[in-house]
Each structure stands twice: as structure tokens, then as C-alpha cells.
Amino acid sequence: xxxxxxxxxxxxxxxxxxxxLVKYGLVTMTWGNVSGIDRENNLIVIKxxxxxxxxxxxxxxxxxxxxxxxxxxxxxxxxxxxTHLELYRNFDGIGGIAHTHSEFATxxxxxxxxxxxxxxxxxxxxxxxxxxxxxxxxxxxxxNYELNTGHVIIERFKxxxxxxxxxxxxxxxxxxxWGKNPLEAVVNNYILERLARxxxxxxxxxxxxxxxxxxxxxxxxxxxxxxxxxxxQK
Numbered sequence: 001x002x003x004x005x006x007x008x009x010x011x012x013x014x015x016x017x018x019x020x021l022v023k024y025g026l027v028t029m030t031w032g033n034v035s036g037i038d039r040e041n042n043l044i045v046i047k048x049x050x051x052x053x054x055x056x057x058x059x060x061x062x063x064x065x066x067x068x069x070x071x072x073x074x075x076x077x078x079x080x081x082x083t084h085l086e087l088y089r090n091f092d093g094i095g096g097i098a099h100t101h102s103e104f105a106t107x108x109x110x111x112x113x114x115x116x117x118x119x120x121x122x123x124x125x126x127x128x129x130x131x132x133x134x135x136x137x138x139x140x141x142x143x144n145y146e147l148n149t150g151h152v153i154i155e156r157f158k159x160x161x162x163x164x165x166x167x168x169x170x171x172x173x174x175x176x177x178w179g180k181n182p183l184e185a186v187v188n189n190y191i192l193e194r195l196a197r198x199x200x201x202x203x204x205x206x207x208x209x210x211x212x213x214x215x216x217x218x219x220x221x222x223x224x225x226x227x228x229x230x231x232x233q234k
Contacts, residue, residue, distance in 0.1 A: 086150025096182030
């Protein structure tokens with residue numbers, strides 16, 4: 001009974017998070033998905049493939065195990081399920097993942113360019129520039145494409161902390177973001193999109209702009225994150 005209640009709560013969180021993609025203007029048509037994980041039971045709730053957000057109900061969501069086997073649901077899970085699962089398997093501490101093709105973040109992904117940290121707005125949320133992966137190889141695309149998308153993200157994060165950098169741009173594709181729960185993953189995606197727009201406009205105004213000095217970046221990030229943070233109320 002308790003396990004069923006936990007899954008029901010997670011399904012509600014995932015449904016609201018997927019609907020928030022529309023609220024925040026992060027998706028066109030059905031170009032995006034959010035998932036959440038029950039770490040104790042290794043069960044993932046994810047959006048069904050191709051189903052409209054506004055018509056989606058709790059019964060439409062799909063539950064899969066950590067190996068990708070459908071446990072419950074009447075629809076096929078998102079095409080990106082294998083990518084989500086690979087991130088959950090490798091990034092301990094994350095509880096939700098969002099994938100969108102939001103306009104400005106996707107512009108940077110298509111340009112194969114990381115989003116530089118140009119100001120304190122960026123530094124308040126991400127500990128450095130938003131990384132971009134390499135292109136997948138022809139073989140990686142033809143065999144297990146979605147799984148290999150996860151692989152190139154994990155590869156890019158070899159020397160990065162995913163809890164300090166909860167976002168990535170997949171070269172030629174779009175963004176993935178994550179958080180401690182599904183809604184936080186969506187919020188991080190929204191912040192990423194706003195930062196991408198700010199960065200592009202900043203570079204249009206000043207083509208010679210340099211990244212924010214490291215000491216300012218670290219100060220602003222540490223004010224809101226980590227053991228020495230002092231943002232907000234106790």
C-alpha cells in the first residue's frame with residue numbers, strides 16, 4: 001500500500017512537471033518530456049510518446065523499471081526513455097529529468113557551443129558554462145541511439161559534478177536538465193532557456209565579451225548552493 005502511494009505521488013509530480021513545460025513556454029507540439037524516479041524501487045515514471053500535454057492524465061503516464069521494461073501503462077514511453085535511464089543510473093542524487101527543444105538553448109546546441117557564464121544571473125544557478133557534448137558517431141546513431149545519447153552526456157561529465165551543473169546541451173540536438181525532483185528539473189530547464197537568450201543577446205551587443213571572472217562566479221554560486229550558502233530564510 002505504501003509503495004503504491006509513493007508511485008501515485010510520483011505520477012502526480014511527473015504529470016504536473018510535464019504540464020509545466022507548456023506553462024513555461026518550453027515546448028512546441030510534443031517536443032519534450034519529463035520523468036521522475038523512485039530510487040528505493042528503481043521505478044521511473046515518464047511521459048508517453050507523442051501524447052499532448054493538455055490532454056494527458058495520470059493514467060497516460062508510463063512506469064518503467066531501471067532496465068527500461070514497462071511495468072505499467074497503456075502507451076509506449078517517450079522515445080527518450082533510454083537517455084533518461086542512463087542518466088539516472090549514473091547521476092546519483094537526481095530525482096527528475098526534463099528534455100526540451102526550447103528555442104535559445106537549442107540554438108546553442110545546434111551551434112555546438114557551450115553557453116558561457118557572462119553574468120551573475122547565470123552564476124546564481126550553474127557553476128560554470130553549460131557544457132555541450134560531442135556529436136554521436138554514425139554507429140552510435142544507428143545502434144541504440146537514445147542510449148548512446150545518454151552515453152555522450154555521461155562522457156562529457158567525466159570531470160563535472162552533475163549536482164552543480166544540472167544541464168547539458170547535446171550537440172545538434174537540444175537540452176537535458178535535471179533536479180532533485182521532476183519540477184526542479186523543469187525549473188532548471190526554464191532557467192537554462194532564459195540564460196541562453198541572455199547570453200546570445202549579450203554576445204550580439206558585444207562580440208568581444210569575456211566570461212564572468214571566476215571569483216565572481218564562485219561567489220554567486222556559493223551564496224545559493226553548498227554548505228556556506230546564505231540565500232533565503234533559515
